[in-house]
Amino acid sequence: MSNANHPISLISGIVVLSLLAILILGAPFLAPYDPVKQNVTERLEKPSMEHPLGTDRFGRDVLSRTLHGGQTTLISSVVALCAALIIGLLVGLTAGMFHGSIIDIILMRLIDVLLSFPFMVLAMVIAALFGTSLIHLLLAVVAVWWVSFARLTRSVVLHAKNETSFAAARVLGATNGAIIFKELLPKAISPVLILATFELGSLILSIVALSFLGLGSQPPAPEWGSMLADGRDHFMQAPHILIGPALFIFLTVLAFNLIGEGLRDRLDPYEKSEL
Amino acid sequence: MFAARYFGEDTFIMVKKELETMLQITNLQVAYRQGRQSVRVLDNLSLELRQGEILALLGESGSGKSTIAKAVTGLLPPSAHIGGGTLHIGSTLRVDMDMAAGKGRGKGRGKGRGKGKGIQWEGIRGRGIAMLFQDAQQALNPVMKIGAHFRESLLYHRLASPDEVKPISIRLLSQLGFLDGERILECYPFQLSGGMCQRVCLALALCLKPAVLIADEPTSALDTVSQKEVLDLLKITQKELGLAVLLITHDIAVANAVSDRVIVLNKGVIEEEGDTRAVFSKPRAAYTRQLLSSRSQIAKPSRERESSHAGEPLLEIIGLEKTFDGKKRVLHDVNLALNRKEILGILGGSGCGKSTLARCITGLEYPERGHVMYRGADISRLRGKGKRGLCKHIQMVFQDARASLNPGRTAMQLVQEPLQYMHIGNKGERETLARFYLHEVGITGDLLSRRPPQLSTGQCQRIAIARALVLRPEVLICDEAVSALDMSVQAQILALLQRLHKQFGFSILMISHDIRVLRSFCHHIAVMNHGSFSEVKRASALLHESKQSYTQLLLRCAGDMEEGLY
Incomplete structure (x- = not known):
């Protein structure tokens, strides 16, 4: 059982994530080989002392590629998440503050459209229009991902508007800006942050999935999704080349979900009992 | 032990009502964990509730009166720690309270019984002890019709067959002054007023024929008229059924109106107990006198002020x-x-x-x-x-002072807020003004840098008043x-408003x-x-x-x- 006094999930999540971060960010020093250097004589080798996770079809070291690839995946998903978070917060605050006005209606219908539009198709459309690159992939992800943050923020704001402190701020002559940033934003920030840690997991999975489809970073740069795609053709003969990226994806998503759960136990006002 | 103390002082009661004890609490100790500290709320508290009486538990906020109610129904929050005590319900049921204490940690001291399993509250709640809450509307399930509430209670406790539920509930409702019981059964809680909801809750509590009814501030959220209505009904049905009622209240008038006996509670300690008339006409404890005087201070008819x-x-x-x-x-x-x-x-x-x-x-x-x-x-x-x-x-002061203040800011910052919004003065002038008005409402010294969660409700209301006055409204x-607010704080705030009114006009x-x-x-x-x-x-x-x-x-x-x- 995990609760605020014994934050098991929070601690274990942080421990796993920091280990991963050390491995991934330290890749230039820790990785035994150059991730893009090909060595055709050592194609599809089984795990050994020289290559702990084996080599891929061009003879590149899978471990080195996994560690380096993590940089691309992790950094791009964190950047995408931050962008989505900020857009979502701003949209949600605006829509909630001017609830029922034309701004609110337009924003909410836009959200409805985005929610009903298949995300993968949108990413492919963007790739088709602007060409495939990591930046375009991130644009597609952000364009869809802010929606959940906006919805959550708006509902928190609508709730907070019924509270006495909101009426008090109005009576004291607070401007709309002051109310949004001093009264409403602090109330929205903790639920949104909790949601963000959960979303980061699925965001990583989506980026990986899109890269797997060939929409993200282009070869020979290592990336977990494209590594999985690479290994697809050879996994009957050499299943080990999938293990590295798959294991790291699994651990990263798990770590973020654990942290999300721990944070919710800590911060969520509804889970906390009185006193 | 308890009885000896009681009989020694008021012997006539022993002769008059030698009735069965329905609820007896002995040496109850409860503490709350707050961060690393533990705050003791109840210290070796003992009390006794006899059949057919209404016992009022009178105390201001923080006196531990609600903690008693929560402890005997097993509803204490996880941060509470029960140090010990025994509970007797009726003549048969005996509960050792420390068995209910912190389920996990109590295992070692379980004395071989129950292996830290805790108390079987399901058998006690409802049939043994029924409860009436302050906010009746919230105590009812908003998506269930009133009729469904009755059906659930009666069928769960196997007190009626499905066919009997309706006539039983209509009869109960009519006892509680609902002439159109059939229509009420088809209503959702939000369709009824606060007073009606509290009467429905009372009917729901009574349908289980409990040994003891605990009413925790049952009328504090109601206006004067429905308050009177609910209290009258409580008194009448209690007399009819010979029910034992523990009435928890902060309002002397409520205790005075219905209770037979009263216990005055202050900081988890019983200050005084006895016959209601006797206690209020000849209070012995200094604390009771203080409560009564702050009350009469509020109620004193106004001097001629033109x-x-x-x-x-x-x-x-x-x-x-x-x-x-x-x-x-x-x-x-x-x-x-x-x-x-x-x-x-x-x-x-x-x-x-x-x-x-x-x-x-x-x-x-x-x-x-x-x-x-x-x-x-x-x-x-x-x-x-x-x-x-x-x-x-035009400025306004709200009912819920704590909720009207932003919890993240200090008293000084809160009072400067309106000045910032109106672009009045520079930083230094704003601080001087805020300090002046906070001084006027009695917030000084280290209170200035405290935030609302670290202040009492009365202090919060003082800050709210200072914040309203800092713009010098008309x-x-x-x-x-x-x-x-509590009675004594009420008197202080009213006196403060009166002084400020005279001063600022x-x-x-x-x-x-x-x-x-x-x-x-x-x-x-x-x-x-x-x-x-x-x-x-x-x-x-x-x-x-x-x-x-x-x-x-x-x-x-x-x-x-x-x-x-x-």
């Missing part, structure tokens, strides 16, 4: 109408005038529209028709900058500003459901009923002159409950 009547009124409300959702009419042709330096009280039950009126005056709501004239200009439809400018003239609207619009507060505090009282004013009278004359039946009803309800208190 407001200036010269010139046109400062604030005038003409034909104000407000409807919600196009159908529910809240304000209907409201007319009112507030003079300079006048204190005007608005008296009304819950749902009469008095808070909506306050929100219309401060611009939080827009009225459909009518005008709010301030110094001859209509302010009811101002928007944007004009409306924000209004806050220099009109201060107090929306039930003292209703949520603003007008006050005092909204309350409590006739005592208004009678002592206001020059005039306007009585509001169903969205309009039925009359406006001089405060001192309201009692004698009023011919309105609604005012008379309010006065009678308040008067009945206070009978014999002075």
